[in-house]
Amino acid sequence: MHGKPSPLNDLQSAMKNWRHDFHRYPEQGFEEHRTSKIVAGLLSDFGLEVHKGVGGTGVVGVLQKGDSEKSIGLRADMDALQITEQNMFEHRSQHEGQMHACGHDGHTAMLLGAAQHLAKSGNFDGTVTFIFQPAEEHGKGALAMMDDGLFERFSADAIYAMHNFPSLPTGSFAMKPGPIMACEDNFEIRIEGKGTHAALPHRGVDPIVIASEIVMALQSIVSRTVDPMSCSVISVTEFLTDGARNILPNEVILKGDTRSFGGDMQNHIEQTMERIVTGTCSAHGARGHFQYSREFAATINTRQETEIAAEVARKIAGPEHVDAACASIMTSEDFGFMLQHKPGCYILIGNGGEGPGGCGLHNPSYDFNDDILSIGAEFWTALVEDQLAV
Ligand SMILES: [Zn+2]
Ligand SMILES: [Zn+2]
Known part of the structure; x- marks a missing residue:
């Protein structure tokens, strides 16, 4: 004291x-x-x-x-x-x-x-x-x-x-x-593929591989499209499937959290995430569903x-x-x-x-x-x- x-x-x-x-x-x-x-x-x-x-x-x-x-x-x-x-x-x-x-x-x-x-x-x-x-x-x-x-x-x-x-x-x-403190947004991404036997991937559309690409691509938003002097973070915190060992699932759900100081940066993150999800899914013949909610203001x-x-x-x-x-x-x-x-x-x-x-x-x-x-x-x-x- x-x-x-x-x-x-x-x-x-x-x-x-x-x-x-x-x-x-x-x-x-x-x-x-x-x-x-x-x-x-x-x-x-x-x-x-x-x-x-x-x-x-x-x-x-x-x-x-x-x-x-x-x-x-x-x-x-x-x-x-x-x-x-x-x-x-x-x-x-x-x-x-x-x-x-x-x-x-x-x-x-x-x-x-x-x-x-x-x-x-x-x-x-x-x-x-x-x-x-x-x-x-x-x-x-x-x-x-x-x-x-x-x-x-x-x-x-x-x-x-x-x-x-x-x-x-x-x-x-x-x-x-x-x-002084960031805004917090949450997201949920649903990748709708086509389930199939683990040994016959060519008969389905594997949402796990697509979701993995999306996880990696999301990490390029902050590192490649945002001014290094500004602050923001995107974290995928959950990667969910129905979990059978020898089956490729129909869908994968990704959930996570983003932080920034609001304004243009917050809009940029939301819009770029959506573009990556839609584009990646479409490139692989899957359907992507993107939900984004703003939880805390900066x-x-x-x-x-x-x-x-x-x-x-x-x-x-x-x-x-x-x-x-x-x-x-x-x-x-x-x-x-x-x-x-x-x-x-x-x-x-x-x-x-x-x-x-x-x-x-x-x-x-x-x-x-x-x-x-x-x-x-x-x-x-x-x-x-x-x-x-x-
Ligand atoms: Zn607390
Ligand atoms: Zn507190």
Whole structure:
């Protein structure tokens, strides 16, 4: 930890208790009934105006002081993953096969800490909208809250979200203007050939050989048709047949995932994939069926809000612990959908480089680092007091 003692230190043990409780009882997307009930109850205890059931299991808390029209939105995600936890510590998951392996338990606890502090002793003039979002992992929760009128019913001139990041030193911050996280698209390709005896391939149309050509050709899209200085990736993750050893099947299904930073690149990938599938199948006398779905938008920070977040982070963590031009990351985050409607910034907070905090996200041995709860909450309160200054 860095610098002077945080004014949020007195909330550290409360945040840690909330965090361990959420960790013990993880809930997956749109099933966060227990979590959202606890969040709503605490916000109400702190004196906030509470709105439950926003986009399913989402909760919004509104805190207003003074009479300024200015407002800010702070977002935390609440959902867990379908992973069997391997940790043996006291707060390990009690829900078989489910786990907080992405630290959303910590994000929720930090934002609750900030809400309590701001309600009790926050010095600001305006409205803070606390957004507790369900179902981030599937990329559906942000859209569900927006479809339920999030930005029509609640005010937010700009929005901010924070995610812990293993490998980044404990309590340091990183952000960048522009694309910080990739968009995620999924695809399914069905190659319809003609099944035959394994010993008589000339009597059929072998979809396995055609699908293999397609897998290889898809790898030429990024390496041969995309500017080497730009970032994108195409991964075929499943190659499915009905699996009889001495029979060439009728069809093969390929599934997979692509990442890029959206826009022309996303269109280029989709169109080129489709052309390769259709062309390769047609060259071999098979039929190709191509489905492509856009799951997550790219997370694109606005320049001004990124500079605001960086300046606040420098004040509380020290300039040497803030990287305001960090590298983009090819994983995805559904806060990107919210950033399509509001200016804002997605911020990374270091979960630690070694030891328990250094274990990667979505790993069965991962745990959120309790040492960053107070600095994360302090960031939120400092951001509010800076942006809604009296
Ligand atoms: Zn995750
Ligand atoms: Zn996450």
